[in-house]
Amino acid sequence: MEISTALWGGFSSFFSIWQVCLLQISPFYMAFIAGLFLATAGQKDDPRIGRWVLLPFLAYTAGFTVFYSLLVASGLGISRLLLYNVSDLRLISGIVILLAGLYILMVDRISFLSRNHTPLLLSALSLSIGISFALIYSPCITPTLSEIMGIASQPQTAVEGWRLALMYGVGICAAFGVTGITLVLLLRRSGVVMQNDRLIKNIFGIIVLIPALLAITGLMRHFKAFVLGFLV
């Protein structure tokens, strides 16, 4: 399989029937990126707003793709260990997401957080969220991913499969990025949103808490069964 096929497979899955499965994380990622944007727009008068969006997006992509691809490449030793312990790691991920949601809610209320609200901090937060979302997500196996998993599950071809899975993950993140940045641009142009930025930021913060609570309580499988099951 070509690298470009894997990349396109990941990207196109976002805009296809497979989005149903991505609903495990996609609305929460949009809430996270929009919440961060509003938290920034409300208190930082920085004309280079792109820096506040682009760096966290790249950090998210790095975290998500590395862990997503490792979970796919089950022929690798580290991947097998990750898969074996994925239940515990999902619990930790839930706690990380919870902290990110609380950050969005509290950043304009706690002066310590406001002072340290920088692109670098947001990038670190986004990196953690990327890793956490990769761990709580159980993907639908698209035809392209099926082929990649077949390659990645064999020890002798696991590294090749991991590279393909990495590109597949980059493709998913590129789709996330396009959608997230479009959302941010729309929010920025909306007078109503910008006038009520604190309220809307808090709503997004609360939305980010949902996957956190689902992962911590182990209710994510019920979310999949009832919400995703309703759609398919």
Next chain:
Amino acid sequence: MNSTSYCFNNLAAALLLAACLSGCNGDGRALLQVGEKAPPFTLELLDGGEANLEQYAGKGLVITFMASWCPCSKDSMPLMKKAYQTHKDNITFLVVGIQDDESKFEKYIRKWEVPFSAGFDDGARISRDYGVGSPPTTYVINKSGIVKRAFYGNIKDKEDDFPEWLKEIL
């Protein structure tokens, strides 16, 4: 320190942390691969019985992990039922529900009138031992309990290959 190296350091630290956590929490046992012996399991069946690997010794076994919310699981079921009708005397078919609500999974099995055994992997113990990350995942196991094939995804995409895989374990 520039932002790129900061991000890289964070990523490296996170990878290291994950590796440590994995090593600490697990028993280090390798997960299932083709050519290896299938790990033993005990599964409570939806009809009230119990299934375990030992009882299938001397017979081929197809074990498939599915979820009611997964479109590929739904797509895979007709081919599974067809294969069961062809090979039911020589091969055992087993569906294991994962990452699902138990009642929804039961409804799914009833709706599809699944003619072979089905059970729910409560606590995700079997899927962990078999290294299953996502549904549907199918293992084809021979009479000696050795995994001959592992397939990740919609088995309908392997409509021509799947019957051949079953012949390998007859």
